[in-house]
Amino acid sequence: MITLFGREREVAQLAELVDRVHQRGDALVVRGAPGIGKSALLAVATERAEARGLLVSTASGVQSETHLPFAGLHQLLRPMLGAAGQLPTRQREALLGAFGMTDVGDPEPFLVALAVLNLLGDAATRRPLLIVVDDVQWLDGPTTEVLGFVARRVRSDPIVLLMALRDGHPTSLDASDVPELRLTGLEPAAAEALLDAQATGLSVGMRWRVLSEAAGNPLALVELPLALDAGTITDETAVLPLTARLEQAFAVRLAELPPHTRALLLVAAADDGHDLASACAGGGVVTGTELTAEALAPAVAAGLVELHEQALRFRHPLVRSAIYHKAGPTDRLAAHAALALVHARDPDRRAWHRAAALAHRDESVAAELEGVAARARQRGAIPVAVTALRRAAEVSEEPAAGARRLLAAAELAFELGRGDEAAELIAMAKPSYLGELPRARGVWLSEVLGEGRNEGRNEGPARIRRLVMTAEAAEAAGDRELALNFVRAAAIRCWWSDPGWEQRSRVIALAQRLAAGDDDPELLVTLATAGAVEHGAEVIERLTKMRDTRLDGGVTRLLGIAASTVGAFDLVGDFMEISIADLRTQGRLGLLTRALSTQVWRQIFCGDWAGALLVAEEAERLARETAQPRRLATALGMLGLLAGLRGEEERGLVLAAEGERVLGTVAISSVAALLQHARGMIALCAGRYDDAFGHLWRLFEPGDVAHHLIWRQWVISELAEAAVAAGRPEPARRAVADLEQVAARTPSPLLHVGLRHTRALLADDADAEALYQDALGADLSRWPTARARLLLAYGMWLRRRRRIQEARVPLRASRDAFDVLGLLAWGEKARQELRAAGEASDLRVAPAAELLTSQELHIARLAAAGLSNREIGQQLYLSHRTVSTHLYRAFPKLGITSRAQLRDALGDTSRD
Numbered sequence: 056m057i058t059l060f061g062r063e064r065e066v067a068q069l070a071e072l073v074d075r076v077h078q079r080g081d082a083l084v085v086r087g088a089p090g091i092g093k094s095a096l097l098a099v100a101t102e103r104a105e106a107r108g109l110l111v112s113t114a115s116g117v118q119s120e121t122h123l124p125f126a127g128l129h130q131l132l133r134p135m136l137g138a139a140g141q142l143p144t145r146q147r148e149a150l151l152g153a154f155g156m157t158d159v160g161d162p163e164p165f166l167v168a169l170a171v172l173n174l175l176g177d178a179a180t181r182r183p184l185l186i187v188v189d190d191v192q193w194l195d196g197p198t199t200e201v202l203g204f205v206a207r208r209v210r211s212d213p214i215v216l217l218m219a220l221r222d223g224h225p226t227s228l229d230a231s232d233v234p235e236l237r238l239t240g241l242e243p244a245a246a247e248a249l250l251d252a253q254a255t256g257l258s259v260g261m262r263w264r265v266l267s268e269a270a271g272n273p274l275a276l277v278e279l280p281l282a283l284d285a286g287t288i289t290d291e292t293a294v295l296p297l298t299a300r301l302e303q304a305f306a307v308r309l310a311e312l313p314p315h316t317r318a319l320l321l322v323a324a325a326d327d328g329h330d331l332a333s334a335c336a337g338g339g340v341v342t343g344t345e346l347t348a349e350a351l352a353p354a355v356a357a358g359l360v361e362l363h364e365q366a367l368r369f370r371h372p373l374v375r376s377a378i379y380h381k382a383g384p385t386d387r388l389a390a391h392a393a394l395a396l397v398h399a400r401d402p403d404r405r406a407w408h409r410a411a412a413l414a415h416r417d418e419s420v421a422a423e424l425e426g427v428a429a430r431a432r433q434r435g436a437i438p439v440a441v442t443a444l445r446r447a448a449e450v451s452e453e454p455a456a457g458a459r460r461l462l463a464a465a466e467l468a469f470e471l472g473r474g475d476e477a478a479e480l481i482a483m484a485k486p487s488y489l490g491e492l493p494r495a496r497g498v499w500l501s502e503v504l505g506e507g508r509n510e511g512r513n514e515g516p517a518r519i520r521r522l523v524m525t526a527e528a529a530e531a532a533g534d535r536e537l538a539l540n541f542v543r544a545a546a547i548r549c550w551w552s553d554p555g556w557e558q559r560s561r562v563i564a565l566a567q568r569l570a571a572g573d574d575d576p577e578l579l580v581t582l583a584t585a586g587a588v589e590h591g592a593e594v595i596e597r598l599t600k601m602r603d604t605r606l607d608g609g610v611t612r613l614l615g616i617a618a619s620t621v622g623a624f625d626l627v628g629d630f631m632e633i634s635i636a637d638l639r640t641q642g643r644l645g646l647l648t649r650a651l652s653t654q655v656w657r658q659i660f661c662g663d664w665a666g667a668l669l670v671a672e673e674a675e676r677l678a679r680e681t682a683q684p685r686r687l688a689t690a691l692g693m694l695g696l697l698a699g700l701r702g703e704e705e706r707g708l709v710l711a712a713e714g715e716r717v718l719g720t721v722a723i724s725s726v727a728a729l730l731q732h733a734r735g736m737i738a739l740c741a742g743r744y745d746d747a748f749g750h751l752w753r754l755f756e757p758g759d760v761a762h763h764l765i766w767r768q769w770v771i772s773e774l775a776e777a778a779v780a781a782g783r784p785e786p787a788r789r790a791v792a793d794l795e796q797v798a799a800r801t802p803s804p805l806l807h808v809g810l811r812h813t814r815a816l817l818a819d820d821a822d823a824e825a826l827y828q829d830a831l832g833a834d835l836s837r838w839p840t841a842r843a844r845l846l847l848a849y850g851m852w853l854r855r856r857r858r859i860q861e862a863r864v865p866l867r868a869s870r871d872a873f874d875v876l877g878l879l880a881w882g883e884k885a886r887q888e889l890r891a892a893g894e895a896s897d898l899r900v901a902p903a904a905e906l907l908t909s910q911e912l913h914i915a916r917l918a919a920a921g922l923s924n925r926e927i928g929q930q931l932y933l934s935h936r937t938v939s940t941h942l943y944r945a946f947p948k949l950g951i952t953s954r955a956q957l958r959d960a961l962g963d964t965s966r967d
Contacts, residue, residue: 056102057095057098057099057102059092059095059096059099060241060245060246060248060249060252060273061241061242061244061245061246061248061249062092062095062096062099062241062245065096065236065238066096066099068083068236069083069096069099069100069103069217069236070100070103072100072215072217073100073103073104073107073109073185073215074103074107076109076183076184076185076213076214076215077183077213079210079211080179080209080210080211080212080213080214080215080216081209081210081215081216081234082205082206082207082209082215082216082217082218082233082234083215083216083217083218083233083234083235083236084191084206084218084219084220084228084233084234084235084236085097085217085218085219085220085235085236085238086219086220086221086222086235086236086237086238087221087222087237087238087239088221088222088238088272088297088298089221089274089297089298089301089371089372089373090272090273090274090275090278090297090298090301090371090373091238091239091240091272091273091274092238092273092274093189093219093220093221093238094189094219094371095273096219096238097187097189097217097219100185100187100215100217101113101185101187104185104215108182108183109182109183109184109185109215110178110179110181110182110183110184110185111184111185111186111187112131112132112134112135112184112185112186112187113131113186113187113188113189114127114128114130114131114187114188114189114194115127115130115188115189115190115193116188116189116190116191116192116193116194117190117193117327117328117329117375118193118372118375118376119324119325119326119327119328120193120194120195120327120328121193121194121195121196121442122195122407122427122439122442122443123195123327123403123404123407123439124153124155124195124197124403124430124431124434124435124436124439125153125154125167125195125197125198125201125434125436126194126195126198126327126328127188127194127195127198127199128153128154128171128197128198128201129154131186131188131198132171132174135174135175135178136154138174138177138178139151139170139174141177142170142173142174143173143925143929145166145640145642146166146169146170146173146929147170149163149166149167149170149435149642150167150170150171150174152433152434152435153167153197153434153435153436154434155430155434158433159433163435163641163642163643163644164197164200164201164435164437164642165204165642165643165644165932166435166641166642167197167201167435168200168201168204168205168932169204169642169928169929169932171201171204171205172204172205172208172209172932172933172934173925173928173934173935175205175209175212175214175934176212176214176934176935176936176937179212179213179214179936180213180936183213183214184212184213184214184215185214185215185217186214186215186216186217187217188202188216188217188218188219189219190219190221190372191218191219191220191226191228192220192221192224192226193372194226195436195438195439196227196436196438196439197435197436197437197438197439199226199227199228200227200438202216202218202228203227203228203233204680204932206218206228206233207232207233207680208932208933208934208937209934210937211933211934211936211937211939211940211941212934212936212937218233239271240269240270240271240272241271241272241273241276242271243266243271245271246266246269246271246276247266249273249276249277250262250265250266250269250276250280253276253277253280254277254280254281257280261280265279265280268297268300269297270297272297274301274371274373275297275300275301278301278304278305279300279301279304281304282300282303282304282307298373301373301377302373302376302377302380303377305359305371305373305374305377305378306377306378306380306381308357308358308359309359309377309378309381311353311357312353312354312357313350313353314342315338315342315344315346315350316350316351316352316353316354318338318341318342318386318390319334319335319338319342319346319350319351319354320351320354320359320360320378321341321378321379321382321386321387321390322334322337322338322341322390322393322394323337323338323360323367323369323375323378324369324375324376324378324379324390325337325379325387325390325391325394325408325411326394327394327398327404327407329366329367329368330365330366330367331348331362331365331366331367332365333394333397333398334367335347335348335350336397337390337393337394337396337397338350338393340392340393340396340397341389341390341393348362351367358370359374359378360374387411388411388412388413388414389412391408391409391411391412392408392409392412394408395408395409395412402423402426402427402430403427403430403431405423406420406423406424406426406427406443407424407427409423410423410424410446410450413450416450416451416452417450417452418450418451418452418453418456420447420450421447421448421450421451421452421456421457421460422447424443424444424446424447424450425443425444425447425460427439427440427443428440428441428443428444428447428463428464428467431443432467437467437471438471440464440467441464441467441468441471441473441476441480444460444461444463444464444467445460445461445464445480447460448460448461448464448483448484454485457484458484458485458493459484459493461480461481461483461484462480462481462484462493462496462497462500464480465477465478465480465481465484465497465500466496466500468480469500477500478501481497481500481501484497495525495528495529495532495534495537495541496537498525516554516555516558518548519545519548519549519554519558519561519562520558520561522541522542522544522545522548523541523542523545523558523561523562523565525541526538526539526540526541526542526545526565527565529541530565530568530569535569538565538569539566539569539577542562542565542566542569542577542581543577543580543581545562545585546562546566546580546581546584546585547584549562549584549585550584550585550620550725550765551723551724551725551726552723552724552725553724553763553764556589559585559586559589560586562581562585563581563582563585563586563590566578566581566582566585573597574597574601576610576613576614576617577613579594579597579598579613579614579617580613580614580616580617580620582594582617583616583617583618583620583621584616584617584620587620587621587622587764587765587801587803588764588765588797588800588801588803589800589801591621591622591800591801591802591803592801592802594617594618594621594623595618595621595623595626595802595803595804598614598617598618598623598626598630599626601614602626602629602630606630606633607637608633608634608635608636608637608638608641609634609637611630611631611633611634611637612630612631612634612638612646612649612650614630615627615630615631615634615650615653615654616653618630619653619656619657620765621801621803622765622768622769622801622803622804622805622806623803623804623805624656624657624660624661624804624805625657625661625804625837625838627653627654627656627657628654628657628661631650631653631654631657632654634650635647635650635651635654638650639929639930640929644677644680644681644932645681645683647677648674648677648678648681648683648686648690649683649686651670651671651673651674651677652674652686652689652690652693654670655667655670655671655674655690655693656693658670659693659696659697659840660769660805660838660840660841661837661838661839661840662838662839662840662876664697664700664840664876664877664878665877665904665912666916667693667697668694668697668909669909669912669913669916671690671693671694671697672694672909673913673931674686674689674690674693675687675690675691675694678690684717684718684719685718685723685726687714687717688714688715688717688718688726688730689714689726689729690714691710691711691713691714691717692710692711692714692726692729692730692732692733693729693733694710695707695708695709695710695711695714695730695733695734695737696732696733696736696737698710698737699733699736699737699738699739699740699741699880700736700740700878700879700880700881701877701878701879701880702740702741702879702880702883704737704740704741707733707737708734708737710733711730711733711734711737714726714730714733715730718730724760724761724762724763725763725766727760727761727763728753728754728761728762728763728766728767729766730761731750731751731753731754731761732750732751732754732766732769732770732773734746734750735747735748735750735751735770735773735774735777736773738750738777739773739776739777740880740881741880744777744780744781745781747773747777747781748774748777748778748781748783748786751770751773751774751777752774752786754766754767754770754774755767755774755786755790755793767790767794768794768797768803768805768806768809769805769806769809770809771790771791771794771806771809771810771813772808772809772812772813772816772841772844774787774790774813775787775791775812775813775816775817776816776844776848778817779816779817784817787813787817788817791810791813791814791817794806794810795810798810804838808833808835808838808841809841811826811829811830811833812830812841812844812845812848814826814830815827815829815830815845815848815849815852816848820856823852824852827845827848827849827852830845831845831846831849839872839876840876840878842872843868843869843872843873843876843878843881844869844881846865846866846868846869846872847865847866847869847873847881847884847885847888849865850862850863850864850865850866850869850885850888850892851866851888853865854866854888854891854892859892859893862888862892863889863892863894866885866888866889866892866894867889867894869881869885870882870885870886870889870896873885877905886898902962904949904960904961904962906948906949907945907948907949908941910931910941911941911942911944911945911948912945912961913931914927914931914938914941914942914945915941915942915945915949915957915961916961917930917931918942918954918957919954919957919958919961923935924938924939924942925938942954949961
């Protein structure tokens with residue numbers, strides 16, 4: 056039984072995780088300095104898990120393996136891969152493709168991660184599972200990404216995931232919400248007890264020195280006495296960092312080993328993994344002598360390595376590091392050259408070792424590394440592809456070839472959301488070495504990387520001019536796709552902040568020239584984002600004709616964006632639901648996040664408030680997971696608005712403030728307008744009318760960062776309502792007069808719905824009733840929220856004119872409509888008005904569905920639609936066991952016992 060000194064609290068924490076695995080799963084990152092005891096703590100957890108009958112799966116990162124795609128994941132899953140055949144087809148293909156076991160094209164990383172989650176979940180249903188991953192800092196990037204994905208989703212599975220991570224090595228886990236256990240040095244009493252147990256007979260002075268220099272580090276307490284006794288730690292080396300001193304303590308033992316043992320150890324330290332045969336073969340190449348495991352016997356006796364069947368393992372990662380860095384540069388190059396020969400049948404390993412063996416540039420090695428990148432990308436290991444291309448550029452003989460490879464690496468880094476790395480790679484790819492089209496691609500990539508970064512300098516029109524000129528140059532050079540990329544970038548900037556019609560018309564003209572036809576989705580998106588008013592009628596007409604045409608998800612996403620931008624939210628769902636389904640299936644979570652954001656506004660404006668909350672929460676989670684700050688700010692703004700409508704003023708303000716913090720100082724008018732819209736709605740629902748007017752008026756004020764020509768169309772009725780209640784109708788009348796001119800040029804449905812409402816709100820008594828009747832007489836079947844608000848406003852108008860009996864009818868109707876929609880703040884307002892009209896109104900009885908958490912409701916709605924647990928898991932990127940757990944918790948809250956009862960129990964919230 057393993058005993059640790061001074062770690063009782065930490066051992067108890069891990070023991071609790073293991074012991075309660077049947078009730079709930081969990082994940083934990085154990086973080087600390089080298090030698091602080093991370094591995095020992097994991098060993099204690101492993102021992103306890105095995106004693107309790109858990110299945111244990113382990114993996115360990117190796118520094119020389121960081122460039123091998125999914126090497127760590129394959130190590131972890133190897134015992135379970137036989138069950139991969141039970142996975143859904145796309146997940147199985149993605150996972151096996153990631154391991155190079157089948158040929159698939161560009162598997163989405165999140166599909167690989169979902170496959171791993173389900174494979175682990177299936178294994179855990181047969182026997183609870185402990186997953187132990189040591190030295191996470193040395194794992195390949197794709198494996199670390201998958202572990203983070205799994206760690207955030209294991210709580211409903213009988214799985215405990217423990218990961219040890221060295222301080223000072225940032226990984227993707229740092230930005231996740233996985234809990235951490237940070238190890239520090241042992242308390243003095245525990246440090247003394249460990250030292251006395253390991254090193255007896257030390258003099259008082261030596262004992263004091265070891266305790267002082269070790270600073271509670273357990274490995275140092277074991278190793279420093281040996282080094283001090285041998286005289287290898289001097290006063291001069293004592294000033295080095297503890298890690299360096301420990302490396303020296305290990306390295307000194309090398310001098311006592313035979314030359315062939317040292318050579319074999321160096322090859323093993325440089326090798327990718329723990330394979331004993333490869334190390335012996337490589338050592339034989341270096342020494343010119345056939346070597347066997349017997350050559351390692353002196354190293355085993357010295358406590359540097361351990362042999363387990365056909366595996367060679369270093370006692371500690373610092374031993375490997377000490378051996379490698381103690382060797383001279385010539386010896387290291389020779390070791391890698393030998394390993395390149397040993398791994399001749401593995402093109403990836405061969406290429407990396409050839410690159411490590413270089414003392415000069417070599418185009419053949421650069422070409423091999425380019426092949427490594429291509430294979431890594433095909434397997435979905437894009438971080439590895441970036442590293443390979445970067446190294447290929449470093450060893451390229453021709454500057455132009457190196458610049459081209461750096462640019463390719465930058466594009467892949469951008470795909471990963473690593474903007475800083477992509478910008479660095481672009482800067483390294485000197486434009487003078489690139490041809491005209493590659494230079495243009497570099498400009499385009501710099502543009503999309505800088506989206507929003509420079510807007511605060513008010514260079515919008517100048518930037519758009521440069522984009523159009525570059526697009527024209529790309530068109531002239533014959534690259535239509537690249538030209539369209541520039542047009543798209545210019546159009547989105549027109550949406551963010553209006554550069555004026557002259558610039559917008561140039562963008563539109565170029566898009567029309569490049570379009571494949573009048574119904575080209577790229578053209579429709581450009582017309583909508585750069586000319587929503589001027590071309591709104593044209594866009595709506597074409598979208599209406601296309602709504603019943605079966606199109607793929609990539610096309611429908613563009614059409615959904617076009618519909619939302621021109622205010623045709625009643626058309627958005629026809630396109631976006633197809634796109635969202637396809638993006639879920641493909642595992643393209645970055646684009647899915649954007650599609651969900653568009654879908655939320657369709658649900659908000661068209662009255663599916665329960666659905667809007669679910670989709671906004673999912674968009675917020677995915678925006679964090681895919682590192683999209685602008686999308687995260689958008690999702691937080693939407694959640695803040697929804698909170699305000701439910702009467703949760705404080706929560707709404709917190710969410711809006713977080714959205715503003717995430718957006719920072721970037722002057723993107725469309726997002727700033729959204730956040731002011733949210734703040735205005737929160738204040739309006741809370742009865743703070745002056746504040747509501749102030750927030751919403753910013754969208755109408757030229758020069759304000761939140762001023763937005765299109766978004767103001769969507770909030771005109773809220774502005775008018777706040778203005779009337781605050782006694783400030785004149786500014787609202789000026790805004791309406793301006794938008795009346797806009798409405799004459801575009802059939803934007805949301806604008807016209809809002810204007811009809813606003814005309815009635817601002818009208819004189821003589822005209823108001825007719826205007827209310829006109830607004831209510833319009834077809835509002837797809838705008839139930841607008842209709843409910845109109846009924847409330849009309850009822851309030853009637854009551855204030857003492858037409859009490861007449862007022863009660865629209866007030867009752869509005870109350871009932873708000874209750875069904877779940878808009879608690881407005882429902883309470885309707886009740887207050889009814890009480891003022893002399894009619895009591897019972898408090899709203901919340902439907903059972905509102906007792907569910909958001910995720911429970913989301914899963915219940917999908918189950919009510921007939922999806923199986925596995926199908927729901929694939930949609931929401933959860934294990935099917937997690938889905939089952941949520942349904943198990945939801946059934947008693949809904950008062951039901953079977954899936955067949957879900958649709959009735961959910962009522963209106965089950966609609967798609």
